[in-house]
Amino acid sequence: xxxxxxxxxxxxxxxxxxxxxxxxxxxxxxxxxxxxxxxxxxxxxxxxxxxxxxxxxxxxxxxxxxxxxxxxxxxxxxxxxxxxxxxxxxxxxxxxxxxxxxxxxxxxxxxxxxxxxxxxxxxxxxxxxxxxxxxx
Amino acid sequence: xxxxxxxxxxxxxxxxxxxxxxxxxxxxxxxxxxxxxxxxxxxxxxxxxxxxxxxxxxxxxxxxxxxxxxxxxxxxxxxxxxxxxxxxxxxxxxxxxxxxxxxxxxxxxxxxxxxxxxxxxxxxxxxxxxxx
Numbered sequence: 001x002x003x004x005x006x007x008x009x010x011x012x013x014x015x016x017x018x019x020x021x022x023x024x025x026x027x028x029x030x031x032x033x034x035x036x037x038x039x040x041x042x043x044x045x046x047x048x049x050x051x052x053x054x055x056x057x058x059x060x061x062x063x064x065x066x067x068x069x070x071x072x073x074x075x076x077x078x079x080x081x082x083x084x085x086x087x088x089x090x091x092x093x094x095x096x097x098x099x100x101x102x103x104x105x106x107x108x109x110x111x112x113x114x115x116x117x118x119x120x121x122x123x124x125x126x127x128x129x130x131x132x133x134x135x136x
Numbered sequence: 137x138x139x140x141x142x143x144x145x146x147x148x149x150x151x152x153x154x155x156x157x158x159x160x161x162x163x164x165x166x167x168x169x170x171x172x173x174x175x176x177x178x179x180x181x182x183x184x185x186x187x188x189x190x191x192x193x194x195x196x197x198x199x200x201x202x203x204x205x206x207x208x209x210x211x212x213x214x215x216x217x218x219x220x221x222x223x224x225x226x227x228x229x230x231x232x233x234x235x236x237x238x239x240x241x242x243x244x245x246x247x248x249x250x251x252x253x254x255x256x257x258x259x260x261x262x263x264x265x266x267x268x
Binding site for chain 2: 022024025026055057058059061062109113116117
């Protein structure tokens with residue numbers, strides 16, 4: 001997957017990840033890997049620019065969830081460990097938009113997936129890059 | 137089609153085109169493609185465990201209903217028994233996954249499973265009054 005990476009500075013440093021193609025089961029891991037690579041370089045806040053993503057399945061949601069977990073806890077979720085691993089991470093998360101990952105410019109079909117999945121409750125969506133960066 | 141993740145895009149193009157040919161509007165055809173993607177991805181990842189396998193897609197019209205049958209030879213697995221994900225718990229506290237079957241149920245009017253006598257899984261997706 002071709003992914004653009006850019007660093008922006010608002011109140012805090014924001015790493016913008018911009019996939020340049022569809023996100024599905026065949027390539028979502030590459031988006032996670034890109035975030036992990038940036039995390040190792042010090043990134044702690046991520047803006048996913050979805051403006052060039054014409055299609056996203058639930059695999060894209062898994063990638064977003066993983067990046068939230070990475071930014072919040074410094075580790076990636078392990079699907080094999082189930083609920084125990086998550087309970088061990090603490091219960092200090094608040095409801096509503098989480099502060100680690102935001103979304104920019106999802107196309108209508110991608111927005112539909114976000115709405116249906118309920119992820120729009122936790123992932124704040126912006127249409128303007130500067131507004132998105134400033135919101136962190 | 138071979139049960140491989142890199143075939144998903146080709147599969148989606150097939151489903152979208154076939155749905156439109158059968159009489160579906162574009163938006164509905166795209167919904168059908170997404171639903172099929174979710175189902176097929178589950179077969180590839182959880183059914184075959186990314187091992188070798190084949191998946192058969194059959195798309196038909198029943199009256200004005202669009203019917204998609206997905207057949208595979210993976211071990212018996214009924215995706216309709218997968219519980220709905222917890223959509224209320226904050227992301228940081230939630231186990232990953234579970235969205236695929238959830239989307240499938242929202243996109244299609246009917247999702248049914250049966251194990252065929254010849255040892256195949258058959259998942260049937262139906263969208264009512266989708267074809268004109």
